[in-house]
Amino acid sequence: MSLDYFAGDGIPASNATNQNELNDNDSKSISSDHDSQPLEVVFEEDSIRRRRSSLVPSAPSRPGHHRTKTQCFVHTLIEKHDGIAFKDHNASYEGLSQERRVDKDPFDHAEQSHHSRLLTKKQISDMAFGIRELSKKLSQIRLMLNVRNIFILAKAHDETLIKHARETTDWLLTKDEKYKVYVEQTLEKNKLFDADGLLKNNPGYQGRLRFWTNELCAERPQTFDIVLALGGDGTVLYASWLFQRIVPPVLAFSMGSLGFLTKFDYEQYPQTLSRVFNEGITVSLRLRFEATIMRSQTRENTNRDLVEELIGEENEDNHTHKPDGTHNILNEVVVDRGPNPTMSSIELFGDDEHFTTVQADGVCISTPTGSTAYNLAAGGSLCHPDNPVILVTAICAHTLSFRPIILPDTIVLRAGVPYDARTSSWASFDGRERVELKPGDYVTISASRFPFPSVLPLDRRSKDWIDSISRTLQWNSRQRQKEFKEWTS
Template sequence: MTLRLKFTHGSHSVHVQVPDLRPATIYARFSSEFPDALKPTSTSTAAPTLRWLDSDGDWIEIRRDDKDCEHILLQVVNKSGVVHIQSGFTCSADEPTTQLGTLMHRYEKVMDAFDHLSRTVVKLPPISNILIVTKPDPKLSKLTKELSVWLLDTFPGITLFVDKKLQGRSSFKYQEILDQNPSWEDRLQFWTKECQTCKDKQIHLAVTLGGDGTVLYTTWMFQQRVPPIVAFHLGSLGFLTNFCFDTYRPTMTNIIRGEGMNLNIRMRLQCSVYKYEEGPNIYSPLQKQPDQLLTANGLDAHSTSTVSVTTLTSSSTTADGSDDSDDDGGESHRQRVESRQKAEIMRRVKEMDSKRGTEVMDLGVCHEQGHTLLKMVPNPSTRRDSVSGIGIGVGGAGGEEMIQPTDTWQVLNEVTIDRGSNAGMLQLELFVDGNHVTTILADGLVIATATGSTAYSLSIGGSLIHPDKNSVIISPIAPHSLTARPMIIPGTKHLRVCVPAASRTTAWASFDGRHRQELGKGDSVMITASRYPAATICRRDQSTDWFTGLTQVLNWNSRVLQKPLESHL
């Protein structure tokens, strides 16, 4: 099977045929047709990318790691017969727009896209591997067996993955299932807590038997791509579980046979933990001028240090090495140089943080003078004589990279930072897009998604957020200030919560109630929107399921109605 593509580079176009539409195939074929098209230019260090033209006339970037690109482009080829692909640089949101009408048109298209997404009826691709996650309740083992036997008997092409713990339970009766049909042994497999048996095979659908906690656990198992989840209500609350188990046969039949349905695309948060580490001072502020410290080459080009650390020191020596601790002029000069240096570094770091979303540490709030600000490690792919500036070359070609986080998690509900067993009040610094927003004095802080707005965030006074809204709600826990109220911000913002050096106590962080760990002074958590959302299958549609859950499960705004005025007569 061959597929037609139209390649355009500059004023030249050519029609080609490719065996598949994987990004790697498209990039390789484009490079063979236009060898110099995807190389960095003299005016930009970034390499051009490829973009394809959709039906609305918009150019969409083809990412090399996009696993869904092939499926989308195949639909376009089947509909129009050819896909138009051209080279170019991806437009940045920070680039100025010359026409106001263009900006308004983009806004209109984004709003239409979100509205269309919530009402789109989706047909799932062919399903062959199904993961069943069961709440650890012995009573549900029989129901898991009932569902498994029916799926194996009704759909011969289905392979099931069931919890390994059920294999030895008498209520599941694994041997009785094999006696019923010995050929099911290869189609009924078992997964462990780490889902080791599922890694070699792609899971096309996840079925949960339990409550909301089972749904959270299922999304936690998939720290990257999450398969669509159909949740049967067999737990306590059931706000996220829309389907009744009594109707599992028609429900599963419609899903597996590819009937149209609505999906609830639930935003997740990517939470990265950074641990503060003391580092040696590399330079004194008076040894170089600020403009020299912030050049493209940054540190000494002949430096062979394996780890370079950018610091603000409190050195009191002049450039010639003499002691000026008693010289008012020297002290004043040192303070001016240090102030200019700090302001310039802050400006560059903020610019880098807001434009590239780089996970950086702040200056002067979480750390005192002499403490590490940005810790950099050498990039193995660069030459030894290529040394980056003070965090300016992060993520770019050449230079050094920022130290990696100690832990990174994808959470569906919320990340909670609290005081733990400490009796005192917790002090936290909140940053949004690299800008310091406020200092929070409270028992803790909850940063939740729209899905998590009906959980812990709601119990501490947070607002309800429709799951169709990609927003983040920040809710203080028992704040010391009465004006510290919950705050809803766009999900595209980059948040960071830091325990400052001046804090009296340490903090504790948990992610969807898991992996609880202590945050010491100087430690921080970077929170951004995850590239891997969780999709749950709707019983009806997003709004209907959500409002039904509010009224029937949470009893939202339920009360006895007032009697008419004449009722007492």
């Protein structure tokens, strides 16, 4: 795989970086140039191959061409401009020009360009390395965003959060007439939010108070320059679910019970937002997984074996499974027994190797971010979010020897239900989209090409995660051992 970041007129960003070395001096800044050529992740087609048992062609292939390109919003932030001012822009127009829909590819390479499970081992390694390098650079610099379109995310059924959403919206629209604020469409007629009252009292808000829908988030994610999440960690996970591919930087205010992902105190929101808009942000790229459900296809042979179908010697044209939905997740993929009274039987594969057969209530496959969630409750390890790993933890395994295991993020995992299993299993993705896996079905899990950019506090970014687990989990908290008092005669 070729992972290239392009800046300007097709010049590799790595060359530009060599001329202007990035450092961790906060006085240096990076501006998001919405008028420049977007950075792109380019996959060379001639090195892409299809994994065994991956796809059933859904339509006749169209004539091929040599170009397959994808791009991620956070990749556009790495170009260094040393604080050069840029003229005003329209983010939605920029977003439309940046987002090239892969399903418009006239030569039927959309599946190849979109799904990480179809990449070779080297392609996944190069992709993961490129994202890690990007994350290191972003963590050492301050990004100056030309904020115009602000996305506010809050629970539309929570009275307290609706009031806070209204308060924040009013403050933003008053602060700068250039700001356009988007809130959930269900709040348009909400009596507590009182959108009509806001517009009546402030005629200048007309056309600047707007409403987002799930379809807008999916089809035009670059419309938004920043996401303000009001709530707890679940609200941040909801933001990840809304933005399945390109994710704007997410600034999360803590209003929940834990707060691993919510870094800012809502009571200080005027000072926080003023500083963010005037001084810039520091972004942490959180690894996400791409999980695809693969359905077993009916075949004449009734004596089928899942292990043989996935890693056995079979001809390239013998397709056994087809995809049935892909999800980018921030926390974990869980395959469990669901409502069935008996434990699950799950075959676990890594790349082209059969790892083991899991007999348990289920298995939790977690990102480092999700290590403090279901993974922790199931007995898995705590893991710093900067680690490039996949955590695999059994849920109530029916054996004493199944210990949690940590794998590199370059592996493509597959968790499937064997054909001779007593019952089906169920898969969920960040606790959502729960689907049944019948015997023969499986789920692929691999590192996603679309990481989750989380905004960090500028003054405590280096120790933020340790503070989180100490504050929320009381990590290593106990009464201090008393000192000896020597007795002398």
